[in-house]
Amino acid sequence: EAGVTQFPSHSVIEKGQTVTLRCDPISGHDNLYWYRRVMGKEIKFLLHFVKESKQDESGMPNNRFLAERTGGTYSTLKVQPAELEDSGVYFCASSRGLPRETQYFGPGTRLLVL
Amino acid sequence: QQQVKQSPQSLIVQKGGISIINCAYENTAFDYFPWYQQFPGKGPALLIAIRPDVSEKKEGRFTISFNKSAKQFSLHIMDSQPGDSATYFCAATGSARQLTFGSGTQLTVLP
Structure with a gap:
């Protein structure tokens, strides 16, 4: 069974540019989460999809971040325009659907905004 | 406000030693x-997990101790090995499903 995959693995952009991150969850996992780790701090929750619907987006920092999950399969997270403080590692995780179920994480996308 | x-x-530990990482929520x-x-x-x-109705859970060399009142x-x-060198995160969750993480511990086990 393939794990969670994320693309790209690294991205270096300039302030003001746009970046789109992609996550492919484990097949059959209805729940998809985005998290971010900034500067060696804790991994913070961004949002949660159940299939194609946003279940909880309380962790999204501001309206420069837009997440979508078309057809309930892969998800994208767009940052537009990027700011310096957006630098960090963006993780995607997926799970089947029950609360407290194991979330399986992808390797992350390392974003650096210059 | 950091919840965990x-x-x-x-943390740097010699091979064979005990590594201990603490979290509070x-x-x-x-x-x-x-x-x-x-x-x-x-x-x-995921390494290991525990529910608050038990005070301890052990899986091989890894043990979680839980103090609900505190x-x-x-x-x-236990018996830490160089292959255990990694970053460890504690986390907490509930019905909301999202994980709330601690800030992480970088463990180095010296050979």
Whole structure:
């Protein structure tokens, strides 16, 4: 069974540019989460999809971040325009659907905004 | 406000020694406490988890101790090995499903 995959693995952009991150969850996992780790701090929750619907987006920092999950399969997270403080590692995780179920994480996308 | 506090930030242990990482939480709605292990270039992976109705859970060399009244829990790695060198995150969750993580502990086990 393939794990969670994320693309790209690294991205270096300039302030003001746009970046789109992609996550492919484990097949059959209805729940998809985005998290971010900034500067060696804790991994913070961004949002949660159940299939194609946003279940909880309380962790999204501001309206420069837009997440979508078309057809309930892969998800994208767009940052537009990027700011310096957006630098960090963006993780995607997926799970089947029950609360407290194991979330399986992808390797992350390392974003650096210059 | 950080809801899960983790210490120490880094830990160096000799091979064969015991590694201990501590976490404390504030939100009493949390009812599931997983520990994740992350190797460089990889995403976090579930290591072991505990529910608050038990005080201890052991899986091989890894043990979680849980103190509900103090709202604290800890990870003990017995007979630590160089292959255990990684970053460890404690986390907490409840019905909301999202994980709330601690800030991570970088463990180095010296050969």
